[in-house]
Amino acid sequence: MATTINRAGDLLDADFMTRLERLDVVSRRIFAGRMKGERRSKRKGQSVEFADYRNYVVGDDLRFLDWNIYGRLERLFIRLFFEEEDLHVSVIVDASGSMDYGDPSKLDYVRRVAAALAYIGLVRYNRVTVTGFGSGYGPEVAGVRGRHLVGRVLDLLVAMGPAGAGRLTEACRQFAIRHPQRGVVVLLSDFLDKAGYEPGLRYLVGRQYDLYAIQVLSPQEIEPDLRGDLRLRDVEDGDIAEITVTRALLNRYRRNLEAYSRQLRDFCTRRGVTYMFTSTAVPFDQLVLNYLRRRGLLK
Amino acid sequence: MSFAAPWTVPALAAALTVPPLVLLYFLKLRRHERPISSTLLWLQAVQDLRVNAPFQKLRNNLLLILQLLIVATGVLAVWEPMHAGAGRLEQATVFIVDASASMSADEGDGRTRLDIAREEVLRLIDRLGESQRAMVIAFADRARVLAPFTDNRAELRRAVESIRPTDAPGRLAEAIALANAHASKAGEATDADQRIARTAHLLFTDGRLADAGGVSLEHGTLEVIRIGRATENVGIVNLDVRRSHEQPVRVTVLARVRNFGARSVSRDVQLLLDGRLRDVRRVEALAPAAAPEELSGTAADRPASEGSSLPVAFELDLDTGALVEVRLSGADALAADDRAFAVVTPPQALSVLVVTPGNRFLRQLMNAMPLAGRTFWTPQEYEQAPEEKLSDNGRSRFDVVVLDGHSTERLPAGNYIFLGGVPLIDGVEQTGKVEGEPFLDWDDTHPVLQHVSVPAIAAASWYKLRLPPEARTLIESPSGPVLALLRRERSQYLISAMGLFDETRTALNTTWVFHEGFVAFMYDGLRHLAGATTAGRRPSVRPGEAFTVPARPGTSSVTVRRPDGTSETVEVRGRGEVIYGRTDRVGFYAVSPALDGDETRAVNLLDEGESLVAPAAGLQIASGAVEISGTDRVTRRPLWPALLLGLCGLLLIEWLVYSRRVLV
Numbered sequence: 001m002a003t004t005i006n007r008a009g010d011l012l013d014a015d016f017m018t019r020l021e022r023l024d025v026v027s028r029r030i031f032a033g034r035m036k037g038e039r040r041s042k043r044k045g046q047s048v049e050f051a052d053y054r055n056y057v058v059g060d061d062l063r064f065l066d067w068n069i070y071g072r073l074e075r076l077f078i079r080l081f082f083e084e085e086d087l088h089v090s091v092i093v094d095a096s097g098s099m100d101y102g103d104p105s106k107l108d109y110v111r112r113v114a115a116a117l118a119y120i121g122l123v124r125y126n127r128v129t130v131t132g133f134g135s136g137y138g139p140e141v142a143g144v145r146g147r148h149l150v151g152r153v154l155d156l157l158v159a160m161g162p163a164g165a166g167r168l169t170e171a172c173r174q175f176a177i178r179h180p181q182r183g184v185v186v187l188l189s190d191f192l193d194k195a196g197y198e199p200g201l202r203y204l205v206g207r208q209y210d211l212y213a214i215q216v217l218s219p220q221e222i223e224p225d226l227r228g229d230l231r232l233r234d235v236e237d238g239d240i241a242e243i244t245v246t247r248a249l250l251n252r253y254r255r256n257l258e259a260y261s262r263q264l265r266d267f268c269t270r271r272g273v274t275y276m277f278t279s280t281a282v283p284f285d286q287l288v289l290n291y292l293r294r295r296g297l298l299k
Numbered sequence: 300m301s302f303a304a305p306w307t308v309p310a311l312a313a314a315l316t317v318p319p320l321v322l323l324y325f326l327k328l329r330r331h332e333r334p335i336s337s338t339l340l341w342l343q344a345v346q347d348l349r350v351n352a353p354f355q356k357l358r359n360n361l362l363l364i365l366q367l368l369i370v371a372t373g374v375l376a377v378w379e380p381m382h383a384g385a386g387r388l389e390q391a392t393v394f395i396v397d398a399s400a401s402m403s404a405d406e407g408d409g410r411t412r413l414d415i416a417r418e419e420v421l422r423l424i425d426r427l428g429e430s431q432r433a434m435v436i437a438f439a440d441r442a443r444v445l446a447p448f449t450d451n452r453a454e455l456r457r458a459v460e461s462i463r464p465t466d467a468p469g470r471l472a473e474a475i476a477l478a479n480a481h482a483s484k485a486g487e488a489t490d491a492d493q494r495i496a497r498t499a500h501l502l503f504t505d506g507r508l509a510d511a512g513g514v515s516l517e518h519g520t521l522e523v524i525r526i527g528r529a530t531e532n533v534g535i536v537n538l539d540v541r542r543s544h545e546q547p548v549r550v551t552v553l554a555r556v557r558n559f560g561a562r563s564v565s566r567d568v569q570l571l572l573d574g575r576l577r578d579v580r581r582v583e584a585l586a587p588a589a590a591p592e593e594l595s596g597t598a599a600d601r602p603a604s605e606g607s608s609l610p611v612a613f614e615l616d617l618d619t620g621a622l623v624e625v626r627l628s629g630a631d632a633l634a635a636d637d638r639a640f641a642v643v644t645p646p647q648a649l650s651v652l653v654v655t656p657g658n659r660f661l662r663q664l665m666n667a668m669p670l671a672g673r674t675f676w677t678p679q680e681y682e683q684a685p686e687e688k689l690s691d692n693g694r695s696r697f698d699v700v701v702l703d704g705h706s707t708e709r710l711p712a713g714n715y716i717f718l719g720g721v722p723l724i725d726g727v728e729q730t731g732k733v734e735g736e737p738f739l740d741w742d743d744t745h746p747v748l749q750h751v752s753v754p755a756i757a758a759a760s761w762y763k764l765r766l767p768p769e770a771r772t773l774i775e776s777p778s779g780p781v782l783a784l785l786r787r788e789r790s791q792y793l794i795s796a797m798g799l800f801d802e803t804r805t806a807l808n809t810t811w812v813f814h815e816g817f818v819a820f821m822y823d824g825l826r827h828l829a830g831a832t833t834a835g836r837r838p839s840v841r842p843g844e845a846f847t848v849p850a851r852p853g854t855s856s857v858t859v860r861r862p863d864g865t866s867e868t869v870e871v872r873g874r875g876e877v878i879y880g881r882t883d884r885v886g887f888y889a890v891s892p893a894l895d896g897d898e899t900r901a902v903n904l905l906d907e908g909e910s911l912v913a914p915a916a917g918l919q920i921a922s923g924a925v926e927i928s929g930t931d932r933v934t935r936r937p938l939w940p941a942l943l944l945g946l947c948g949l950l951l952i953e954w955l956v957y958s959r960r961v962l963v
Contacts, residue, residue: 097336098336098337099336192339218336226333228331229331230333231332232335234336234338239342241342242330243341248348252347253340253344257340
């Protein structure tokens with residue numbers, strides 16, 4: 001399927017970007033960032049928002065002593081404030097051969113979604129990492145922050161083409177190794193990996209990311225419009241399946257797809273991963289503006 | 300190699316199975332290729348369907364079972380099984396029943412082969428469907444359509460029941476020609492609404508048909524149903540009765556007895572004169588003709604094995620005519636060849652008139668011959684002789700008239716030998732003279748020439764003869780016949796274009812007169828013409844052949860008494876002859892009144908082909924070998940065509956099952 005994305009403007013138009021600026025990535029967990037950000041951290045720190053008191057112990061920063069309480073009670077208390085930290089927002093894009101399928105192309109679709117999420121992250125001064133994978137890990141833009149780097153991220157996504165047989169497990173493993181910081185991780189894939197999706201997700205779950213697994217399928221995969229005697233060739237590994245399309249076979253396929261997605265959802269749910277399913281038939285702006293907000297990834 | 304099934308069966312099978320197979324084959328090859336994001340779910344779906352399909356285990360084995368069935372069907376087909384049920388009949392069937400002598404062979408259960416054949420045909424007729432038609436042809440030496448194509452079973456049954464045994468030899472050609480004629484398009488045109496699309500000819504025979512090799516079938520198929528199992532038979536295959544040249548009252552009866560069976564036998568040979576036993580000879584230990592398993596493949600014309608054929612001779616004095624019968628004692632399969640018949644004429648002394656200007660060779664020869672009377676006239680005396688001295692009631696008073704160098708038209712009915720002259724009758728002419736030519740061909744089997752060495756004859760010249768077509772040439776030169784025999788009405792002319800003297804009668808034209816061959820020629824010629832050709836007996840005929848007897852002048856019909864005791868009235872033909880052709884049984888046929896009182900003729904089988912009763916293993920006709928099926932063919936039919944059809948069907952199913960396993 002030929003891509004329709006040849007430049008950054010094809011990913012996100014200005015109007016849509018304006019609408020995205022009102023959104024923010026939500027993390028169900030509060031993570032420690034490296035730098036102070038726009039986000040209240042779980043850690044007590046140096047923000048302006050008071051959190052609590054605790055007894056002074058030797059070594060505490062004397063600047064945080066509450067002298068008013070010492071005057072009244074003659075006891076040393078340290079004032080604790082909510083720390084405001086930056087958030088790691090990572091988007092892992094499946095750019096394997098199987099994603100270059102459907103109308104519209106799944107790869108185009110996920111790149112647009114990734115661009116939107118990255119844009120929101122950058123605008124909100126989060127640390128944004130965008131990683132693609134196909135037969136190998138990458139390309140990647142890691143830990144970028146600030147609106148001025150939007151262009152770099154979008155360029156990466158524009159350049160991200162279908163790249164052979166997807167190796168989800170290996171990509172997840174590499175990501176987990178390279179990005180130990182906790183944060184929001186959005187995995188965009190069709191999850192149609194013959195090696196299975198479970199090991200890869202386990203690597204990510206093991207890092208305790210706030211993980212979102214978004215399964216993207218094309219309408220042609222959800223309701224195949226196949227007919228007659230066919231040799232189906234897997235675009236990734238060239239595997240052949242000879243079929244004669246019958247009603248029974250189509251029904252069986254649909255049931256299998258449903259079961260596959262359900263298993264993925266169950267797998268994710270049991271491990272605290274948020275699973276989302278979408279078809280490329282759903283306009284991606286609706287997905288971002290409505291669906292992801294409803295599911296709590298954005299607010 | 301022969302094919303029991305018509306060509307339409309394999310054609311139909313191929314038409315039904317090959318196109319679908321090829322279609323499936325091409326369908327599989329032409330599977331369109333489509334790229335897909337992942338075959339993961341499709342493979343799973345295919346696998347699921349396979350696993351969840353009902354009777355999946357059975358399906359796995361179904362292919363095996365099918366393949367086993369295919370192999371079993373093939374093996375069974377190679378085994379050539381026969382269906383033990385009712386045989387199938389075609390839309391149009393011709394029942395051809397052999398009623399020849401060998402079909403009268405007794406099968407030991409009181410039935411003859413013809414009885415069995417009739418029963419089989421009747422059984423088939425009962426199984427004819429409403430729209431099926433059949434015809435019945437019976438044949439021996441001649442064939443007869445007993446019922447033309449009809450669906451009237453009663454008529455067919457009557458036709459079959461009317462088949463009577465004969466002692467005639469079996470000749471298939473005429474029967475097949477009749478069948479061809481009825482099955483031909485011309486035959487169909489007479490009955491346009493009942494088209495004979497395909498005709499099956501069912502031939503019921505023991506396979507002993509001498510002329511089968513020259514027979515070819517133009518329409519339909521030929522199936523031969525072999526009738527009979529009996530093999531043991533001893534028969535008289537030759538009978539020769541002759542009077543001695545020197546002592547006319549001495550009669551020698553020479554019979555040849557041959558064993559056609561597989562067992563050694565001994566038999567008594569009886570000689571009966573006028574129905575009374577006169578003598579008996581014992582034939583000891585006739586050797587078997589062949590081993591039992593070889594009998595079916597034995598051809599009738601194969602020389603008899605050593606010791607299986609023995610001559611039996613009787614000698615007796617007989618100064619009158621008599622009916623001679625040679626009879627074999629004991630019973631065997633065929634009765635018709637256990638008896639042989641001959642009519643011995645009274646010793647006949649010839650009265651000969653020699654018309655010659657003077658020929659001392661002829662005179663001495665005639666004087667030396669045992670003749671009742673000899674008269675020598677000159678040509679002038681012959682021409683001037685009063686009619687009553689020459690003829691009596693239009694017939695010559697002499698048994699034979701020899702005309703030496705004289706041509707004449709004064710020829711009352713009689714027997715004539717022309718030496719260097721011709722009878723001046725219609726169609727016979729002397730057209731010139733031939734000198735220094737060799738003899739080209741001659742018939743030394745003819746009684747007149749049987750003791751003559753033709754190459755030894757040297758002659759300076761002879762007349763060029765022009766003869767009517769019915770004349771039989773005995774010696775032929777490049778320019779025409781030299782010696783010929785012409786029968787016309789009640790006269791016989793033995794014409795030699797070669798005279799004994801030249802035209803001047805001063806020099807010999809040939810040295811033949813000095814050879815003993817000339818003596819033999821004259822003697823045999825006289826006896827042959829005088830009707831004593833075989834020295835004392837009238838020629839016998841084979842069953843089915845006609846014989847001719849001169850009728851008494853003035854009679855319009857005669858009575859023929861047949862061997863079975865029945866009598867038949869036969870009209871006299873225009874030439875004053877009685878021709879009788881219903882000689883279907885062996886024995887004596889007495890004609891009365893004939894020219895000289897009653898006249899009896901003998902009818903003998905004397906046919907080794909018919910006496911060899913062992914059913915033939917195969918039948919070779921001009922259009923190819925025909926496999927003979929057994930006597931119970933009617934209830935046995937080869938199943939391999941059906942098996943082959945089943946095999947094709949199984950292959951198709953197997954292919955479908957295999958294909959579904961791959962596809963779904």
